Amino acid sequence: MSLRLYDYELDENGYKVRLALGALGLDCETVAVDMVPGAEQTRSPLIDLNPLGTLPILVDGGTVLREAEAILAYLARRYDPAGTWLPQEPAAFGETLMWLAFATRELHAASLARRAALFDHPGDGPELESRSRAAFRAMEDHIVLRGLSGAGWFAGTGPTIADLALFPAFALSRDFGIDHEAYPGLRRWSRRVRGLPGFRTMPGIPDYH
């Protein structure tokens, strides 16, 4: 096994993959990419690995993957045969994929809001903030409902890659000015995520809590 991750320390999508590597207890060689301000991922040789010019990129032997959510699904299927992180049971599998889609679509606004706040990327601040709040509210409603029926995670009966894909946007929301005040359910859920074996922090997510 020789996993290699092309990553940028401050990128929340790369962080999703780091969370999965930690949860699965996998060793991985990390190649630091100058994404900001260098945009190194848009030039050769990285553009030859991923023609879309995005990060992260995972290389595992002959397999080359982009898109954090796809990488999470791959890692789970490849290295977690028990199906803990990507459940086999159809309903839990469907729910996991539903929230992975949410992480790429609804939470994209949070990603753009953070880039605008931290990296001066162009973006309509108020519009992105309002869409991010709407996404966090949908997550809060779901996790509260789950909590009342005795479940602590987004899909299935235990933590899945959906939780790992959803965690960074919420945990980093103060980077773009959204406090956790209105999300007590997510606050408690993020504490559970932090307690997972192999959990790692990143800049913006305190070591202490």
Place this chain on the structure above:
Amino acid sequence: MDEPDGWYAVALGADIEPSTSAGTRLFGHELVVWRDAAGAVHVWEDRCPHRGMRLSFGFVRGDHIACLYHGWRYDAAGQCRFIPAHPDLAVSPMIRTRTFPCRERAGLIWVRWGSPADDAPEAAPDEAAPVSPLRSLYLDAPAARLAAALGGTGSDGLARLDLAGSPVLVAVQPLAAAASAAHIVVPAAPEAPTADLARLAAACITLRRTIEGAAP
């Protein structure tokens, strides 16, 4: 905005777990609500006197809360007791943060704001009456509109609401001019069937939509 003296609920007790903290607001003033390892709750101004960092970003150890910036530690009375950069220093009694009287009742954490004439909420619900926490609902709507939709609150600070056919108790928290929270508990045994709570939680979402959509 108007800041009437009184007791205000700022969280469901169950949402502030031992050794955790959370930031909130009352009339736009930032507060930290935290619970120490022994289970006692504290409500303070959410500001470290050192550099103004929000203490709700910090961490609880035992019966102290520490600031995330430089680790200054405050005891349950709001007095700074330890400064990691100066471990041998006897910390000045001047270094303290503003604390507010608070208490837990009816499954909620209440803070006293100003000097209310009566030290309410004293009345019902009975301290011993069991409640189940339902949820805190955060609304993009002024507290007055929320309170009006609930039909007004009793002298104990709680509104009685029929939610999808079940009685619930609601406390209104004015967060800021256009934001409020409804802390909702169900007067029932803690072992109430969960399906019922889930049904009520769904009704909460409808309630929020109605209030936020109502004309100001």
